[in-house]
Amino acid sequence: MGDAPVRTPRPRRRAGAAETAEALARSRAAGFQQLTEQLSRALTPADIGRLTATTAAAFIGADGCAAYARRDGEDVLEALHVSGFPGDLPRRFARVSLHRGRPMSDAVLSGEPVWLEDAGQWHARYPEMAPYGVSEGHEATACLPLRVEDRDLGAVVFSFYRPRPFDHDEREFLLAVAALCAQALDRAHLYAAEHEARAAAERERDRMAFLARASRLMEAPLSVEERLRQFADLAVPAIADWSAVHLVRGSRVEKVAVAHPDPAKLELVEELERRYPRTADEHDSAVDVARSGVPVVLPEVPDELLTAAAVDATHLELIRGLGMRSVIVVPLVVRGRSLGALTLVHAESGERFGVEDLTFVGQLAATAAVALDNAALYEQQRLVARTLQSALLPGELPTVPGVSCAGRYRPPSPDLTEVFVGGDLYDVHEDPERGRWALTVADVCGKGPEAAALTALVRHTIAAEVRHGLGPAAVLQRLNAAMRRQQGDTRARFATVAHGALTVDPDGVTITLVNGGHPPGLVLRGDRVAWVDVPGTLVGVYPDIDLTETEVRLAPGDLLLLYTDGVTEARGRDGFFGPERLADLVASFAGASADEVVDGVLAAVSDFQDGRLRDDVALLAVTAQ
Amino acid sequence: MTDSGALLRVDRTSHPDRTELALHGELDNDTLPIAQDQVAAAEADDPPCLVLDLTRLEYVDSCGVRLVLLAQHGAGEAGRRLAVRLGHGRTRRMFDVLGITGRLEVLDADEAP
Numbered sequence: 208m209g210d211a212p213v214r215t216p217r218p219r220r221r222a223g224a225a226e227t228a229e230a231l232a233r234s235r236a237a238g239f240q241q242l243t244e245q246l247s248r249a250l251t252p253a254d255i256g257r258l259t260a261t262t263a264a265a266f267i268g269a270d271g272c273a274a275y276a277r278r279d280g281e282d283v284l285e286a287l288h289v290s291g292f293p294g295d296l297p298r299r300f301a302r303v304s305l306h307r308g309r310p311m312s313d314a315v316l317s318g319e320p321v322w323l324e325d326a327g328q329w330h331a332r333y334p335e336m337a338p339y340g341v342s343e344g345h346e347a348t349a350c351l352p353l354r355v356e357d358r359d360l361g362a363v364v365f366s367f368y369r370p371r372p373f374d375h376d377e378r379e380f381l382l383a384v385a386a387l388c389a390q391a392l393d394r395a396h397l398y399a400a401e402h403e404a405r406a407a408a409e410r411e412r413d414r415m416a417f418l419a420r421a422s423r424l425m426e427a428p429l430s431v432e433e434r435l436r437q438f439a440d441l442a443v444p445a446i447a448d449w450s451a452v453h454l455v456r457g458s459r460v461e462k463v464a465v466a467h468p469d470p471a472k473l474e475l476v477e478e479l480e481r482r483y484p485r486t487a488d489e490h491d492s493a494v495d496v497a498r499s500g501v502p503v504v505l506p507e508v509p510d511e512l513l514t515a516a517a518v519d520a521t522h523l524e525l526i527r528g529l530g531m532r533s534v535i536v537v538p539l540v541v542r543g544r545s546l547g548a549l550t551l552v553h554a555e556s557g558e559r560f561g562v563e564d565l566t567f568v569g570q571l572a573a574t575a576a577v578a579l580d581n582a583a584l585y586e587q588q589r590l591v592a593r594t595l596q597s598a599l600l601p602g603e604l605p606t607v608p609g610v611s612c613a614g615r616y617r618p619p620s621p622d623l624t625e626v627f628v629g630g631d632l633y634d635v636h637e638d639p640e641r642g643r644w645a646l647t648v649a650d651v652c653g654k655g656p657e658a659a660a661l662t663a664l665v666r667h668t669i670a671a672e673v674r675h676g677l678g679p680a681a682v683l684q685r686l687n688a689a690m691r692r693q694q695g696d697t698r699a700r701f702a703t704v705a706h707g708a709l710t711v712d713p714d715g716v717t718i719t720l721v722n723g724g725h726p727p728g729l730v731l732r733g734d735r736v737a738w739v740d741v742p743g744t745l746v747g748v749y750p751d752i753d754l755t756e757t758e759v760r761l762a763p764g765d766l767l768l769l770y771t772d773g774v775t776e777a778r779g780r781d782g783f784f785g786p787e788r789l790a791d792l793v794a795s796f797a798g799a800s801a802d803e804v805v806d807g808v809l810a811a812v813s814d815f816q817d818g819r820l821r822d823d824v825a826l827l828a829v830t831a832q
Numbered sequence: 833m834t835d836s837g838a839l840l841r842v843d844r845t846s847h848p849d850r851t852e853l854a855l856h857g858e859l860d861n862d863t864l865p866i867a868q869d870q871v872a873a874a875e876a877d878d879p880p881c882l883v884l885d886l887t888r889l890e891y892v893d894s895c896g897v898r899l900v901l902l903a904q905h906g907a908g909e910a911g912r913r914l915a916v917r918l919g920h921g922r923t924r925r926m927f928d929v930l931g932i933t934g935r936l937e938v939l940d941a942d943e944a945p
Contacts, residue, residue: 724930744931
């Protein structure tokens, strides 16, 4: 700050007293104006202190000055600025404890100035402090409290090489200068408080924005691990220099993410872990917090802690290399259970975590914990769905002598449906007593648990009725009755079923086929395709259903393909897959095995929808050998 | 989640002898509940005959069949006639394959029930 020097009016000798007094009053008025201007431009307590100890001191003709600030309610004064005092006095009196019986303390504690006009008064009134007060030829001292209303802001000490009679006018003058400094100091405090409040509000706003970003990330369609990795990345350097996430996995606690903006630092962590793998009994705050659910704040990481944790000198060097200064570890708690821990570390930023940060970091951890919990529930649901789905399909098709069978099932793409249990099924059952094999492809309309329950009913009813020796039409009649019983009054869930009884003879295979409202099957003979169009009513709704049994003969090499409408109703950019495209496709598989045909059809249907199936697909192909 | 509201529209026309619901857009698992609500609302007026017009749908899968079967069930319970317009395209073929065209009162485009 380029402050203009304030002219220093010296009290003159008695000659021309009235004239001199007038000149003095004028120059003092000008000096006040300048000091006021300079003080009004100063923003911080340090600036005010400096101006008080330099400009104001020069203005009043002091040879030494020290300005002190008192923090709210503390019994300590801290020097803002000291000038004109010899030797190590400034350092020695940088911090002064309030102590009655010392001039500045008395001024501060009583709120009344202490005037010492010469060395004699010093020795008489403050013998203990006199050696400092009058060192290096200082004589007079004025200790003035800095107060604004009831706010106790500190004190200012003006010291003079000559004895100085502090008469009434002189006292008024010095007190007026001190009051000016006190007001400026008060304003600077208010400004600092406001600045701090604004900074705190901005910090709070930034934290809220960060929480919002973290929440959005937690909803992103990513795996749990990837989400937590990105979560850790998001935290640095926004709110910490290092971040790590640990998860409780059974009896173990595993680190799933660690982040630092500098890749070299991350390599250091890898090296550390490679060279000094953690042992089970070792103390680790992230692991402890993940297990206990109790957060830990270490505002300072003392070097002794690192020394104690280090196995040897190299280890210590590596740990020190991380530069950890301050650490906060909070558990990832949801529904009273700790799922892991979030660790944030301040290192090279030099910032500190305190207990006051627990709320924010705790909120952050809660965001991650809820997302983790949801992901776990979702995984669980998928597991139930997968388990249920596998119960609806045969693990492996039975071996039918003289026939190759191949079945495939593909659920819709996970991104197009919610947790899915399909309604399509294929199966091959043996009727050993009659030497027959039953083929089934069925599609229960709808999806979800109700559809799954009906699908299970379809599968098990058919298996049971086949073993009872019923023919294909009778099996579907029984199934129709069973579905109607199961559904009660709301009979809108139906199934379409293609079902056949297969017998093998030396010249080939005969299949007696019925069709309960199902898309027609296809027979491939050489490269010619024929539809097996058998009329029939869907199953599970009407009390009576129309079914016609038709015989399909397969010579060696011939193939019968049954499928669900997930094939023909598949929609792609070119419209519907449709029966014609299917017939052409199957014709192109002349000479192929049953496995090749079902794989080929599945691939074509998938490609047709750009790899994303909207509906599930079941396929069953049989070839006579 | 798709905004299924935009994918299916149901227009309702009341005649002295019947209420017609004409479905536009896509009728699938996502939009079935909307169609069901509309059918239920029409049924609540207790018309002598309810006509479901599926000819203007751009897409319909087995959920369209469920809608018709539910309406048929409701009509049977209430002693009401139910008729459907299926046109001559994919929708009609689907009902044919399912073997239920013969079990429904099927109307041609402008044919009155």
